[in-house]
């Protein structure tokens with residue numbers, strides 16, 4: 001925020017003067033407080049408003065102008081997802097609910113042990129919680145699955161076969177340690193799995209909720225989303241499987257399952273199926289969008305390329321950010 005506003009103030013004082021408000025939606029109380037403090041220290045308090053709320057729950061109308069810019073960088077990966085298993089017998093979708101480990105299996109619920117991964121050897125401690133499954137009822141999950149199927153079919157009709165979402169990730173992997181290679185099953189787009197009604201799928205229901213919230217709080221905003229389309233390293237099996245990571249004594253520890261670490265101690269990060277997100281956005285907002293690799297997007301700005309190129313000539317965007325994409329909802333006729 002300080003960098004964005006500082007740049008605008010120095011490079012374009014007139015536009016800075018026209019800026020009415022920079023709103024930060026931040027779910028974490030500690031980070032919201034830190035942002036407010038940083039704005040004050042940088043002399044920007046009169047421009048910045050920090051709203052300590054989930055962006056998915058915002059009820060107020062923040063802006064109805066086309067001159068509102070919504071920037072969500074590495075936010076999608078942290079949003080809630082719903083885990084669904086397609087029962088191989090009837091291909092019906094069952095949604096996971098997390099319960100205490102000693103909870104009995106209630107009527108209507110089922111256990112699908114194949115939906116979990118067993119770690120090699122004994123886990124450090126038995127998980128305090130477990131998953132039980134019941135037939136999908138949640139309308140948000142149904143809507144999300146409908147969108148994913150539509151996205152997949154729309155893609156199939158126009159361009160077959162659908163390419164990997166990895167934007168040349170294979171060549172990047174070839175130059176890195178094999179431990180970074182995604183585990184089989186970790187990189188499949190959720191839409192493909194829902195369309196095929198197979199296996200375990202982590203549905204981006206939080207992303208759908210976010211788009212619905214934006215329709216209310218900033219319906220005409222020019223949106224920029226940037227995030228990971230695939231996550232390197234160990235991920236949970238299943239389409240759109242997350243990486244589960246915690247920091248123990250300063251060292252990053254990868255977990256086999258989100259139920260393994262102690263509750264609330266690990267970061268759970270999901271890849272984004274950008275094709276599906278784009279389909280969803282176009283359908284809901286009826287606006288043109290551009291989907292590009294982050295490197296492809298950044299290449300248009302020579303000063304960014306110069307500022308992110310190492311002394312040996314390596315352009316870091318093509319090395320460290322090859323697994324990220326940007327979705328930009330374009331509006332060309334600004335007021």
Ligand SMILES: C[S@@+](CC[C@H](N)C(=O)[O-])C[C@H]1O[C@@H](n2cnc3c(N)ncnc32)[C@H](O)[C@@H]1O
Pocket residue numbers: 025026027028031053054055056072073074075078079
């Ligand atoms: C990985 S950080 C990215 C921050 C920043 N965009 C950047 O590039 O440095 C993700 C941020 O999103 C916030 N966040 C996660 N879920 C949110 C939600 N539902 N509503 C608002 N903020 C959220 C987190 O607390 C965190 O500050």
